[in-house]
Amino acid sequence: MVSDAPSPLLQLAYRPDLHVLVGRWGYQPQPHELPGVYQQVQEMAVAHGCRFWLQDIRRRTLNDPDTTRWLLQNFFPNMAQRLGGRLYVAYLVGPTLHEAILSQPGYVSAEYYDGQPFAVSFFGDEGSAMQWLHAHPADAPVV
16 A cells, blocks of 8 residues: 655664764755754754764755755854764765756865865765765864
């Protein structure tokens, strides 16, 4: 039997074996849905002291510019401070969204975040995303 219930916006799980917080987004959210969801991310990250995040946004089709600005200017720097070290966020994206992100006028590569309290990068496959997350030291301080 197939359920007509919508998939949850975010399935969030802490993987203690990998020390990674995994968020799998179920659909393209409306901007008003995001504050509550990011509150859940914050609570789980703080509860586990986890600064390594894999965000699977392959079911999303676009990034809201206001939300992106808020994440980069407020949420990620504040989370790094709260977690006591540099925050690493690997986004797993589908090809269409990946191309849209890369072609945005304000897009910056992962190297841009050198010297920042957080780093963000985008990946087309989960293995590469996990390799990137695990390439960073667990004790990296907030810059």
